[in-house]
Structures are given as structure tokens and as C-alpha cells.
Amino acid sequence: MNIDSRLEELIIKLYEVEGVKFGDFKLKSGIQSPAYFDLRVIVSYPQLMREVSQVLWEVAKNAQKFVSICGVPYTALPIASVMSVDNNVPMLIRRREAKDYGTKKMIEGKYEKGDVCLVVEDVVTSGSSVYETVELLNEYGLQVKDAVVLLEREQGGTERLKKDGVNLHSVITMTQLVRVLKKHGKIDEKMFDSVLKFVAENRFDKPTKGSGDIPANKAKAAMTFKERANLCSNSVSKKLLEIMEQKQSNLAISVDLTNCKDILQMVEQVGSKVCIVKTHADIIDDFNEEFVEKIRELAQKHNFLIFEDRKFADIGKTVLHQYKGGVHKIADWADITNAHTVPGAGVVKGLKKAAGNRQRACLLIAEMSSSGNLAKGDYTKATVEIAKENSDFVIGFICQHKLIDDPVFIHMTPGVKLGEGTDSLGQLYITPNDAISVNKTDVIIVGRGITEALDPVSEAELYRKAGYDAYLERLV
Known part of the structure; x- marks a missing residue:
């Protein structure tokens, strides 16, 4: 609670x-x-x-x-x-x-x-x-x-x-x-x-006999986003699940563009369709404080959370400074960030200390969507254990499959497209239905499928509907 x-x-x-x-x-x-x-x-x-x-x-x-x-x-x-x-x-x-x-x-x-x-x-x-x-x-x-x-x-x-x-x-x-x-x-x-x-x-x-409602014996096995929100102790995970329920969207957009104007324009266009906007601050050529202020304003306007995809992967002391300091000062503006667990639990402890009293949260990278990646097997199992030990700050995983039954943990899947396939650099794509309904994750992360579309708004709506429909199917 x-x-x-x-x-x-x-x-x-x-x-x-x-x-x-x-x-x-x-x-x-x-x-x-x-x-x-x-x-x-x-x-x-x-x-x-x-x-x-x-x-x-x-x-x-x-x-x-x-x-x-x-x-x-x-x-x-x-x-x-x-x-x-x-x-x-x-x-x-x-x-x-x-x-x-x-x-x-x-x-x-x-x-x-x-x-x-x-x-x-x-x-x-x-x-x-x-x-x-x-x-x-x-x-x-x-x-x-x-x-x-x-x-x-x-x-x-x-x-x-x-x-x-x-x-x-x-x-x-x-x-x-x-x-x-x-x-x-x-x-x-x-x-x-x-x-x-x-x-x-x-x-x-x-449900009454013959009704199309969700059977009572299924409700506990597949909780709604709102039911899960009520169980959360981290304010960020609670807010995210509530946004997903309110907006009927489990779509995160990865806006991997390289200048502030283009990013803000894209977010303004599709903000109403998504629950999360994911950024890569270190690829933005003209990153500045005005950009931070404006993307926070858009988050308030369109009711989404900001996820800075920093992928921290160093010892606790180093990530503490990387998270709260430097050019980007990520802890000041991003609701969510993420980390590899290669350094062990110290990376989480460092981030948590840097977050201080801010309402912030972390995702752990337990599985990846690129061909030949090493995030699997014992590494994935160890990552889940670190998450369980730090559940006040860690709210879930970047992954390809549901990893744990605890409903307070949120599973987010990158590499999602309406059609399966690969790109020239080894990115493997799966469909929204495969991610949400089959693999039982919660959030689909879509990048170029939206940002490179001729009509990003219409394409975002297609992904939003596909992801949320797959979630509803899972409840039945």
C-alpha cells in the first residue's frame, strides 16, 4: 500500500x-x-x-x-x-x-x-x-x-x-x-x-451465468493494473499502473532522436497515447535545462512518466555521481531509470542513495532483445533476486518474459513492432500480442515503429490499442 x-x-x-x-x-x-x-x-x-x-x-x-x-x-x-x-x-x-x-x-x-x-x-x-x-x-x-x-x-x-x-x-x-x-x-x-x-x-x-465478464476464479490470477497499483509501496510504480489504467495504455515510446526540438515535437504529438516516454539523454546533441523543463511540462500535460534509459553499470560510488550529477543530472527529472546488475547489488544501492527523498524508481535489465546478448540464465535469476531485496526502489524489469509472479513488479519489453523481424544491427522484434498476452509482460516499448512512421500519431494509436487489447485478453 x-x-x-x-x-x-x-x-x-x-x-x-x-x-x-x-x-x-x-x-x-x-x-x-x-x-x-x-x-x-x-x-x-x-x-x-x-x-x-x-x-x-x-x-x-x-x-x-x-x-x-x-x-x-x-x-x-x-x-x-x-x-x-x-x-x-x-x-x-x-x-x-x-x-x-x-x-x-x-x-x-x-x-x-x-x-x-x-x-x-x-x-x-x-x-x-x-x-x-x-x-x-x-x-x-x-x-x-x-x-x-x-x-x-x-x-x-x-x-x-x-x-x-x-x-x-x-x-x-x-x-x-x-x-x-x-x-x-x-x-x-x-x-x-x-x-x-x-x-x-x-x-x-x-458474472452471471452465460455472461462475458471475467470469471471470478480468474480475477486473482490476472490482476488489473489498478488492483496491482493498490499493492505498491513505491509511489512511482503506483502512479505508473494508475496511468496505464486511466489512459488504457501500456505503451512506452522510445524517442531516440538527437536534438531537443525533434524530441519535444514527437512527445507533444504522441504524449496522449503513452504511459511512458523513454529518453537517451547522452545522444542528445543540444541537451539543456530548458529541454528538461519542457519535457516535464509535457509529462504533466499528457500524464506520462519519464524513463531515462541510462543503463547504469558501475560500482555504487560511481553510479551515485553519474545519476545525480554530471551534465544530465538524471535524478532531478527522470521518474525512472535502469541498470545492469553486472556490478552486483551495489549499483542499486548507489542509485537509491543518489535518489534521496525524490520519488524515483529503477528497472533492472534482466533480459535483452538484441541477438546474441548474454543477459539470460543465471544472470537473469540473480537480477530477480537483487530486485526482490530492493523492492522499495526497484519496481520491475526490462525483459522479454514475465520473470516473477509478485504483482508489484512491472515487466517492460523493448524491441516491439507490429510485425516480427530483425534490423541490420541485430535487434530482434516481437509483436505486442506476443509480449503482453503470450510472454505476460506489462509494457511494450516501441521506438522506430512510431518515430519513423509517416503518421506517428496514428501509428502510436495502433500500438496503444494492440498492447492494451493484449492485456485485456490476458485478463479473460
């Missing part, structure tokens, strides 16, 4: 004001639950309501651009009101029932047809309340692409809304909430287990 101290404090406050209770409660659906959420109470705690509104606004930054917000009645209405006032964004009000006088409108406020509206909710279980609001907004000509929620109960709401075209962004999940409360002694181990068991056994997206 990766959750910062601010959210831990928020969870404790919600517990202390009885916004969340534990025991034996009958829900609206008629089933008995060990946990009950009544967040309406926060209206009596103005500072707490402001804190809730602030964290919801922060996750709203992951949503597509919107011009207004609408709270699901009734609990989310005051929360949305605070978000509206604090951030100077117009708010719309959805009525539960129409007035029998005046305009008789169900949506109140100023809007234009085609406007994109963000839906705000307090708790999501099945997602039905959010979707009722979405349907009504659609009837009035508004578009809804995203919703934000304080607490996602992990009972199928996110998945149901995605099928309906709405991406749900949550501040806290049920798993995170009970882990924090157990950590601080608010609930015991028995209640912790009871809540998680209830969630697992009462999902609203369980």
Missing part, C-alpha cells in the same frame, strides 16, 4: 467523526456489512469538509479537461460546492426530482451543450449513483468523461463505470482505509480480514 501521511490523517479523522463505522450493518441492498460509511456527517466539520474537497480536487487533475463540476445528490453536493468556490470552477446541481413549477429542470446552473462536466461523489460501490447522474447530464447535452470519489469500495464500481465510458479517480480505496485503521489500532486483525472478505465476496461485477 502506498498512501502518504496526509491521507492517513484524513482516514483517521473520518473514523473519529464516525464517517466510517465497523460492526454489523444492514445495507440498502439488504445484505449485512461489517463496515458502514456515512460521510454526510462531515458537513458538521467545516475544516474536514475542506480537506476532503482539496484531496478530491487533487485527483481531479488526472481527469480530462472539464469546464464544470456536478455533485451526486445529496452527500457530494456540499463537497462539490467547496471545490467550486475554492477553485473558481462553475458548478451544476442535479435534482433528485423535478420541480412542479418554474422551469422544471433537473439540471440547474449555466452550461452549454457539449460542455464537459466532472462528476463528484463521496462513496462508490456499484457505480449506479454516479451513472444515474451521468445519464441525466447526457440528456441535457453535457459530456462526462471522468468522476472523482473519496472512497472506492472496490466492489466493481470502477469497472462498471469504465464500461459506460466514465473513468473513476479515487482518493482512497477500501483496502487502503482498513490497512491504515489497523496500523493505528482503530480496528483489529479480525475486523480487517472481515472487511476484505466482504469486499471480495460482494462484488457487483461478478
Whole structure:
């Protein structure tokens, strides 16, 4: 679980004001639950309501651009009101029932047809309340692409809304909430287990006989990116998996161009299609601080991580200086870097020390895609062991096959093209389906297949769809 101290404090406050209770409660659906959420109470705690509104606004930054917000009645209405006032964004009000006088409108406020509206909710279980609001907004000509929620109960709401075209962004999940409360002694181990068991056994997206949904007995074997994100202790791996889920993209582009202008232009074109932009800073002829600033701005704009493919391969003391110093100062701007394990675990320790308090992560090169490479056998096995011993900093592997079942490790495959083959310098190519569905890796890394295409945007979309479709196939 990766959750910062601010959210831990928020969870404790919600517990202390009885916004969340534990025991034996009958829900609206008629089933008995060990946990009950009544967040309406926060209206009596103005500072707490402001804190809730602030964290919801922060996750709203992951949503597509919107011009207004609408709270699901009734609990989310005051929360949305605070978000509206604090951030100077117009708010719309959805009525539960129409007035029998005046305009008789169900949506109140100023809007234009085609406007994109963000839906705000307090708790999501099945997602039905959010979707009722979405349907009504659609009837009035508004578009809804995203919703934000304080607490996602992990009972199928996110998945149901995605099928309906709405991406749900949550501040806290049920798993995170009970882990924090157990950590601080608010609930015991028995209640912790009871809540998680209830969630697992009462999902609203369980398939009925003859349905095309993912079978329940397959869900644990092939976890979704979001489910894996909830298990991550490294903030970078968590963010990456969340981006992959949100953007429906497991595509990384390797922008191996040699001047800043060309790189930035390519990233601007395809940034919306990818989860990672991979660079080689040492081949850039005019590398400068302005380039670093601009590529970071593009990462924020298009919601991707930056992976500097430095391939560190020296003793710990040397890589410490290579990573944080020199001309490139990689630790200052790249979310992810990578390393060979030829020097042993010292290379990881040196990088980790150089990263300091920055939110950074490392991939270990366990297998390569070039003909005749030596990264195989015992070398690969030893690399996996180094990763396991340093899992707070090492988030996965550059590889050709899935190497470990632990879901917090991310497997990335280079040398991917829509058609198999080789180049004149020994690069072996495999297809997205072979990498993701057959070899069970997570991210495809594509370079020249996109950067040398006549239409890089269209080609990036083909790769994005091929990679993500292969991932979805793996879930079934």
C-alpha cells in the first residue's frame, strides 16, 4: 500500500467523526456489512469538509479537461460546492426530482451543450449513483468523461463505470482505509480480514451465468493494473499502473532522436497515447535545462512518466555521481531509470542513495532483445533476486518474459513492432500480442515503429490499442 501521511490523517479523522463505522450493518441492498460509511456527517466539520474537497480536487487533475463540476445528490453536493468556490470552477446541481413549477429542470446552473462536466461523489460501490447522474447530464447535452470519489469500495464500481465510458479517480480505496485503521489500532486483525472478505465476496461485477465478464476464479490470477497499483509501496510504480489504467495504455515510446526540438515535437504529438516516454539523454546533441523543463511540462500535460534509459553499470560510488550529477543530472527529472546488475547489488544501492527523498524508481535489465546478448540464465535469476531485496526502489524489469509472479513488479519489453523481424544491427522484434498476452509482460516499448512512421500519431494509436487489447485478453 502506498498512501502518504496526509491521507492517513484524513482516514483517521473520518473514523473519529464516525464517517466510517465497523460492526454489523444492514445495507440498502439488504445484505449485512461489517463496515458502514456515512460521510454526510462531515458537513458538521467545516475544516474536514475542506480537506476532503482539496484531496478530491487533487485527483481531479488526472481527469480530462472539464469546464464544470456536478455533485451526486445529496452527500457530494456540499463537497462539490467547496471545490467550486475554492477553485473558481462553475458548478451544476442535479435534482433528485423535478420541480412542479418554474422551469422544471433537473439540471440547474449555466452550461452549454457539449460542455464537459466532472462528476463528484463521496462513496462508490456499484457505480449506479454516479451513472444515474451521468445519464441525466447526457440528456441535457453535457459530456462526462471522468468522476472523482473519496472512497472506492472496490466492489466493481470502477469497472462498471469504465464500461459506460466514465473513468473513476479515487482518493482512497477500501483496502487502503482498513490497512491504515489497523496500523493505528482503530480496528483489529479480525475486523480487517472481515472487511476484505466482504469486499471480495460482494462484488457487483461478478458474472452471471452465460455472461462475458471475467470469471471470478480468474480475477486473482490476472490482476488489473489498478488492483496491482493498490499493492505498491513505491509511489512511482503506483502512479505508473494508475496511468496505464486511466489512459488504457501500456505503451512506452522510445524517442531516440538527437536534438531537443525533434524530441519535444514527437512527445507533444504522441504524449496522449503513452504511459511512458523513454529518453537517451547522452545522444542528445543540444541537451539543456530548458529541454528538461519542457519535457516535464509535457509529462504533466499528457500524464506520462519519464524513463531515462541510462543503463547504469558501475560500482555504487560511481553510479551515485553519474545519476545525480554530471551534465544530465538524471535524478532531478527522470521518474525512472535502469541498470545492469553486472556490478552486483551495489549499483542499486548507489542509485537509491543518489535518489534521496525524490520519488524515483529503477528497472533492472534482466533480459535483452538484441541477438546474441548474454543477459539470460543465471544472470537473469540473480537480477530477480537483487530486485526482490530492493523492492522499495526497484519496481520491475526490462525483459522479454514475465520473470516473477509478485504483482508489484512491472515487466517492460523493448524491441516491439507490429510485425516480427530483425534490423541490420541485430535487434530482434516481437509483436505486442506476443509480449503482453503470450510472454505476460506489462509494457511494450516501441521506438522506430512510431518515430519513423509517416503518421506517428496514428501509428502510436495502433500500438496503444494492440498492447492494451493484449492485456485485456490476458485478463479473460
